[in-house]
Amino acid sequence: MSAVPPxxxxxxxxxxxxxxxxxxxxxxxxxxxxxVETTEGPLLVLAxxxxxxxxxxTTRIAHILATHKARGNQILAVTFTNxxxxxxxxxxxxxxxASVEGMPWLGTFHSIGxxxxxxxxxxxxxxxxxxxxxxxxxxxxxxxxxxxxxxDEKRWPARQFASMxxxxxxxxxxxxxxxxxxxxxxxxxKGQKIYKDYQARLKTLNAADFGDLLLEGIRLFKENPExxxxxxxxxxxxxxxxYQDSNTAQYMWLRLLAQSRDGINSANICVxxxxxxxxxxxRGAEVDNILRFEKDFPGAKIxxxxxxxxxxxxxxxxxxxxxxxxxxxLGKTLQTDVGEEGEKLSVTKVxxxxxxxxxxxxxxxxxxRQGDPLNDMAILVRASFQMRxxxxxxxxxxxxxxxxxxxxxxxxxxIRDALAxxxxxxxxxxDLAFERMVxxxxxGFGPATMQIVHDIARAADIPLTSAIRELLETEELKxxxxxxxxxxxxxxDDWASRLxxxxxxxxxxxxxxxxxxxxxxxxxxSADAPGRLENLKELTRxxxxxxxxxxxxxxxxxxxxxxxxxxxxxxSIMTLHSAKGLEFNTVFLPGWEEGIFPHQRALDESxxxxxxxxxxxxxxxxxxxxxxxxxxxxxxxxxxxxxxxxLPSRFxxxxxxxxxxxxDKGSSYGGYTYGGRASTRxxxxxxxxxxxxxxxxQRAQRQQSARKGPGPxxxxxxxxxxSSGPSAAYAVGERVFHLKFGYGTVSSAEGNxxxxxxxxxxxxxxxxxxxxxx
Numbered sequence: 001m002s003a004v005p006p007x008x009x010x011x012x013x014x015x016x017x018x019x020x021x022x023x024x025x026x027x028x029x030x031x032x033x034x035x036v037e038t039t040e041g042p043l044l045v046l047a048x049x050x051x052x053x054x055x056x057x058t059t060r061i062a063h064i065l066a067t068h069k070a071r072g073n074q075i076l077a078v079t080f081t082n083x084x085x086x087x088x089x090x091x092x093x094x095x096x097x098a099s100v101e102g103m104p105w106l107g108t109f110h111s112i113g114x115x116x117x118x119x120x121x122x123x124x125x126x127x128x129x130x131x132x133x134x135x136x137x138x139x140x141x142x143x144x145x146x147x148x149x150x151x152d153e154k155r156w157p158a159r160q161f162a163s164m165x166x167x168x169x170x171x172x173x174x175x176x177x178x179x180x181x182x183x184x185x186x187x188x189x190k191g192q193k194i195y196k197d198y199q200a201r202l203k204t205l206n207a208a209d210f211g212d213l214l215l216e217g218i219r220l221f222k223e224n225p226e227x228x229x230x231x232x233x234x235x236x237x238x239x240x241x242x243y244q245d246s247n248t249a250q251y252m253w254l255r256l257l258a259q260s261r262d263g264i265n266s267a268n269i270c271v272x273x274x275x276x277x278x279x280x281x282x283r284g285a286e287v288d289n290i291l292r293f294e295k296d297f298p299g300a301k302i303x304x305x306x307x308x309x310x311x312x313x314x315x316x317x318x319x320x321x322x323x324x325x326x327x328x329x330l331g332k333t334l335q336t337d338v339g340e341e342g343e344k345l346s347v348t349k350v351x352x353x354x355x356x357x358x359x360x361x362x363x364x365x366x367x368x369r370q371g372d373p374l375n376d377m378a379i380l381v382r383a384s385f386q387m388r389x390x391x392x393x394x395x396x397x398x399x400x401x402x403x404x405x406x407x408x409x410x411x412x413x414x415i416r417d418a419l420a421x422x423x424x425x426x427x428x429x430x431d432l433a434f435e436r437m438v439x440x441x442x443x444g445f446g447p448a449t450m451q452i453v454h455d456i457a458r459a460a461d462i463p464l465t466s467a468i469r470e471l472l473e474t475e476e477l478k479x480x481x482x483x484x485x486x487x488x489x490x491x492x493d494d495w496a497s498r499l500x501x502x503x504x505x506x507x508x509x510x511x512x513x514x515x516x517x518x519x520x521x522x523x524x525x526s527a528d529a530p531g532r533l534e535n536l537k538e539l540t541r542x543x544x545x546x547x548x549x550x551x552x553x554x555x556x557x558x559x560x561x562x563x564x565x566x567x568x569x570x571x572s573i574m575t576l577h578s579a580k581g582l583e584f585n586t587v588f589l590p591g592w593e594e595g596i597f598p599h600q601r602a603l604d605e606s607x608x609x610x611x612x613x614x615x616x617x618x619x620x621x622x623x624x625x626x627x628x629x630x631x632x633x634x635x636x637x638x639x640x641x642x643x644x645x646x647l648p649s650r651f652x653x654x655x656x657x658x659x660x661x662x663x664d665k666g667s668s669y670g671g672y673t674y675g676g677r678a679s680t681r682x683x684x685x686x687x688x689x690x691x692x693x694x695x696x697x698q699r700a701q702r703q704q705s706a707r708k709g710p711g712p713x714x715x716x717x718x719x720x721x722x723s724s725g726p727s728a729a730y731a732v733g734e735r736v737f738h739l740k741f742g743y744g745t746v747s748s749a750e751g752n753x754x755x756x757x758x759x760x761x762x763x764x765x766x767x768x769x770x771x772x773x774x
Contacts, residue, residue: 024062024095028055035270035303036060039069039237042258042297043270044290048334049319049623050310050583053272057241058088060270062095070236072102076257077239079108084241105235109250113213116220116231123224124216131207138162138209145197149190156187163525165195169211170284172218172249175199214249221256231257236268243273243293247284255296269297275330276323279577279617281606283527287613291328308334308623310583312342314659315629319622321656326612338626344659345622347652348632349666352643353386353591356632357393359665360588363630364399364571367586374400376585378572380621382597384409384531385538386590387573395559400570405578410559414521414532415539419556421511425496426549429463438464441520443488449481459769460752465489473753474765476740491515504552505543512536530601544638576621587625589618592633592649618651631655635666730754730768737774738766 025033032052035045036059047053061077064070079085085107092103105112114132121128133141142158164186168178175196183192202208208216221228238258240246246254258267271293278287294300308316313336320333350356364377379390388409394401409415417440423433439445457467468485471477477485491514498507512518521533546552572584591597598614606613622629633652636643730736734746736756744758752768 022063022066024059024066028059029307031303031305031307032056032059035305036063038301038303039064040268042267042293042300044243044293044300044302045270045272045305046302046330046332047272047274047305048308048332049274049277049620050308051305051334052309053274053305054084054087054091054241056305057239057272058091059095061088061092061239064237065092065096073104074234074236075103075105075239076112076235076237077103077106077241078112078254079106079241080245082108082111084108085111088241109253110210110213113217113253117208117213117216120220120224120227123227124220125203126208126216127206129206131205132213133202133207133209135162137207141201141205142194142198145194145201146187148197149187149194151187151190151194157523157525160523160525161186161191161194163527164191165198166211167284168195169209169215170247170249172215172252174215174219211249214253218249218252218256221253228256232259232267238267238269240269240271241273243271244275244278244287244290245273245280245285246289248286248289251286251289258297275328276326276332276616276619277580279580279613279620281609281613282602287328291330302330304332306332306334307337309337310626311623312336312338312340312627314342314344315622315625317659318345318629318655319619321659322622322651322654323615323619325654326615328609328612334623343628344661345629345631345655346663347592347655347660348630348663349648350632350634351666352634352636352638353389354393354638355665356590356634357389359632360390360590360630361393361397361399363588364586365397372585374569374571377588378574378579378582378584378586378624379588379590380574380576380579380624382576382591382599382617383534384412384575385534386596388538388542390573390590392559394571401573402570404572404574406575409535409538410556412532412535414535417517418508418512418536418539419553421495421515421517422508422549423553424465424492425499425507425511426553428465428492428496431457431464434464437515438488441516443484445481445484449477452476456767456769465492470753470767474767476766476770499549503544504546504549505540507549508540508543512540541638576617579624580620583624583626585626586628587621587630589621589629589631590633592631592652593637594647594649597649597651615651615654631660730771730773735774736771738764738771741766743774 025036028036032055035043035056039060045053045056047056057077061075064075065072077088079088089103089106104115107115117124117126118128118130121130139158139162142161143153146153146156146158146161168182173182175192178192178195180189180192183189183195185191187194202212221231235257238254240254254269258269271290273290275287275290278285278290281287294302311319311334316334316336323329348359350359360379364374367377368374381387381390384406387403391401391403391409393399403409406412410419417437420433420436420440423430424437428434438450453464453467453471456462456471457464460467460470462470468489472482472486472489475482495507495511495514498510518533518536521529521536524532543549543552546555572582594600597618598611602610602614604610631652633648634646637646638644730746730749732746732748735743736746736754737743738756738758741756741758741761741764744756744761744764746754747757747763748755749768753765754768754771755763755765756771757763
């Protein structure tokens with residue numbers, strides 16, 4: 001389809017331009033130009049994917065400045081990210097040929113909110129130099145408040161309350177607005193009181209968190225109408241980008257600023273957005289904000305940008321047909337302006353996830369041989385756990401890739417934590433792994449306790465687990481850490497023994513459950529916690545591909561040993577949420593299966609609204625593609641070493657037949673064939689036959705200590721013990737001194753362990769390195 005010639009106005013824009021038209025209007029299509037020139041009254045620019053919304057927004061601001069309708073400090077322009085704000089400033093500067101430093105009210109919601117509150121800090125109980133707390137400070141403060149209320153932080157985690165409170169603030173709720181039902185979700189109804197105490201404590205600290213930057217602004221405007229009136233007079237024009245992503249608090253904040261003194265919404269407000277790309281409901285975004293714009297602002301004009309400058313007509317036809325199944329939308333139909341129908345979308349059925357990764361890898365290599373840069377290709381997944389198979393396949397192929405918006409699979413914290421547990425089970429001498437897992441989840445081992453363990457291990461040149469075993473036979477440690485260490489060592493031994501009787505991947509699942517790690521993530525109410533749980537499930541699932549734990553850990557070591565430097569040319573792997581705003585020549589959309597996409601959690605938690613947001617996510621994924629879009633789904637997924645059936649996503653059926661081609665590769669898998677039928681390596685095995693080999697090493701036996709006398713052992717600079725060396729055996733009846741227990745007499749000796757009758761503490765068992773001759 002050819003481009004529509006730019007619409008020409010009937011006359012000059014203003015007299016200052018004479019007969020000439022300003023250069024910044026050149027190249028705009030009719031709808032874009034109308035959106036730029038419609039400056040008065042409320043306006044909704046419904047901008048489809050790839051239709052040039054950013055250009056419209058920046059050109060509109062340049063037009064207002066160039067025609068002297070307002071000065072820079074009379075324009076409120078709100079974006080969602082600092083990157084978008086910087087880009088907007090740069091573009092406006094180029095269009096008007098001048099600096100935009102005179103636009104102090106161009107920025108993100110939070111940056112503008114902070115600026116506004118600092119100007120009127122005393123009216124919200126703060127000083128202008130207030131501090132903005134980060135997440136760590138916020139959690140630390142909540143923990144103090146929980147302790148003051150005698151609330152068990154293990155049962156009611158501070159992070160959970162922080163997430164809950166963030167949700168309240170995103171909805172514009174002050175402590176007095178919290179309903180008993182909402183408050184009842186935390187600490188048996190104490191949620192409202194903790195929220196109230198938290199806000200009061202912030203005032204004492206002269207601090208605010210990110211939620212307050214809008215919440216306090218709303219309160220300021222509501223309680224001080226004269227202040228609000230000043231901003232009604234100040235802001236002659238308001239512009240908002242990505243309006244479909246606004247939450248309730250942002251909506252309330254904007255609505256107050258857009259009202260005139262008599263409450264009639266007649267401000268010159270322009271919002272730009274796309275209801276079909278509202279995909280952040282999980283973090284508070286309300287698609288209804290854009291859907292009800294006409295009701296909120298009577299007489300509002302709607303201009304639809306439907307001319308897409310990115311994708312071919314087949315890609316747009318598929319995306320439009322899919323999104324039309326949503327009921328909650330204003331409606332628009334994208335049309336291509338790239339002048340070609342393009343390739344049809346391919347929808348490929350494969351046997352399994354591994355086959356899917358292999359097929360995509362081979363197709364990428366084919367495009368690369370044809371001269372297509374890897375930078376122009378992307379794999380967009382619904383959930384981060386899907387990345388693992390692609391990462392491992394690309395490492396095998398030597399194909400450069402980058403993970404956008406996150407870490408590589410095996411670099412993620414939860415994966416490293418889980419691997420640390422497995423490494424200790426396989427090899428108790430692995431001190432680095434033990435140090436990582438010993439306090440995750442928290443077990444109450446403080447620095448002083450761990451220092452004792454380290455000192456004993458260094459003095460005897462033994463692993464940390466062996467040092468703990470020795471300490472457990474003495475009374476050097478306080479009762480609580482001694483009891484906790486005893487239980488941890490028991491668990492490690494128990495888990496290791498199970499490797500000889502049940503599959504290693506089942507042991508891994510049991511380790512995560514019994515250690516409390518899974519429960520810790522379930523209690524974490526942050527947005528990324530469910531994804532971290534999915535990653536752990538993918539980790540244990542992948543273990544079924546190996547005969548034993550040793551083989552799996554060796555594989556991980558080889559995978560993580562690769563060069564992690566970023567290549568100049570690399571395939572991008574990212575989640576669909578991270579892909580918004582990006583575009584690539586070739587886009588792969590794997591895992592279009594029920595339960596994965598649409599994601600089961602979205603359906604369970606939000607029902608129809610969740611399904612429609614998942615469909616918008618699919619729409620976003622398809623419209624990232626310029627030339628090619630490759631969708632795939634597996635007929636089977638391997639779960640814990642067993643092949644389980646998978647159903648294709650309902651979204652596959654919602655694609656238009658005329659815009660897609662279907663490919664069935666689901667009857668073969670990696671060249672493995674048994675008796676004329678395709679099968680995985682797991683199908684060839686008798687499910688009742690034991691196929692799990694005993695690891696090639698035995699669990700390390702407890703080492704006998706051989707003192708080498710490395711010198712004094714200190715904690716925080718204080719002498720605790722001095723190694724006596726191999727020849728410094730203590731005799732029965734010998735008088736000795738212990739820093740904690742005082743003077744005593746040796747009653748018996750067994751190797752390096754002494755039984756001592758202390759004069760004040762009574763009989764105790766200690767290690768000889770903790771005493772000296774008295």
